[in-house]
Amino acid sequence: MKPLGYVRAGSVEEAVAEFTARPGARYLGGGTNLMDLMKLGVERPTALVDISRLRLDTVEETADGALRVGATVRNSDLAAHPLVRDRYPVLSQAVLAGASGQLRNIATTGGNLLQRTRCSYFQDTGKPCNKREPGSGCGAREGVHREHAVLGHSPECIATHPSDMAVALAAVDARVELFGADGARTLPATEFHRLPGAHPERDTEIRPGELITGVVLPADTAGVPSLYRKARDRASYAFALASVAAVLRVEDGIVRHAGIAFGALAHRPWRARRAEEALLGAAATEDAFGRAVDLELEAAQPLRDNAHKVRLARNLAVDVLTRLAAPAIA
The missing domain is CATH 3.30.390.50 (CO dehydrogenase flavoprotein, C-terminal domain)
Known part of the structure; x- marks a missing residue:
C-alpha cells in the first residue's frame, strides 16, 4: 500500500497553504479525471487537498454586467443556469456536449479546465509519452493518431485538449481567476492552456500550488x-x-x-x-x-x-x- 494524505480545506488560503506544505499533492474537486488517472497509475499524488466544500459554487452577476462562475460550480448547474443559457448559450451547449449526465453532476468548472489529455499513450504507463514521462518519446506520432492534433503540435507531443467547455470559454473571451502563494491573478482563457513545444508535460500556465477560484464571462459578449x-x-x-x-x-x-x-x-x-x-x-x-x-x-x-x-x-x-x-x- 502506498500512503496517501488527505486534508479538507476550509478556505482558499488554507487550500494553497496545505498544497504548498505537501510536495506531490493534488487538489481534489469532483475528481472525475484525477481519480481515473490515479487508478491507471498515471497520477501518483502524495496527498489530496479537498476543495469541494469551498464557497466557490455560485454563479454571480458582477457590477459591470459580467458573470463570475465559481471554480466548484458543477457542470450540470453551469449548463442549466438561466443567465448562462440566456447570455452565453454557446457555453451551455458546450458543457452539455461533454461527458454524461452522471459525470456532469460531479465535475466542476475548475476541474474541467484542468483535464489531462485522453491520448491512449498518455494513459498507458507501458507506452512512451513525453507528456507523462518527459524524454520517453511520443508513441502516437508514428502510432495511432486518428484523433490527434493537426494544429500547433510539436515533435514531442500531438495530443489534443479534451474539454468542450474550454473551447466555448475561449470564444467568449472569458478570464480565469487564480489564487496562489503570491496572491490573486487572472489570465485570459485563450492564454491559460499551452501548446506543447518542448514541454508537453505542462498543460497550462498555472503556477505551482495555484488554485483556480473562478471564471469570468465578460459583459462584452453577453447576449451576442x-x-x-x-x-x-x-x-x-x-x-x-x-x-x-x-x-x-x-x-x-x-x-x-x-x-x-x-x-x-x-x-x-x-x-x-x-x-x-x-x-x-x-x-x-x-x-x-x-x-x-x-x-x-x-x-x-x-x-x-x-x-x-x-x-x-x-x-x-x-x-x-x-x-x-x-x-x-x-
Missing part, C-alpha cells in the same frame, strides 16, 4: 449570438474529433464581431484569430466564412491518419457561422 457544434464518433459520451464555438455579431449584413475557437485540433482550444480578422467588416456570407476559415486552417499540419480533421473542422465552422448569421440577414 453564439453556437457550439461538435463532431464525434457517436452521438453522446464521446470526445470530439473536431468542434467549433463561435460568437458572431452581424449588423446590416456586415460582421462586426467574431469570436471563433476550435476544439480537438490542438493541445489547447485554438482561437481562430486569422479567421476573425478576415471577417471583421466583411459581408456575412457563406463564401466569406469559407475563405476566412480556410485562411485559418492553412496552418494545419495533419499527420498520416488525421487529415480528415481539417475538412471536418472547416465544414463545422462554416455551418456554425452561417447559422449564426442567418437571422441577421434574413
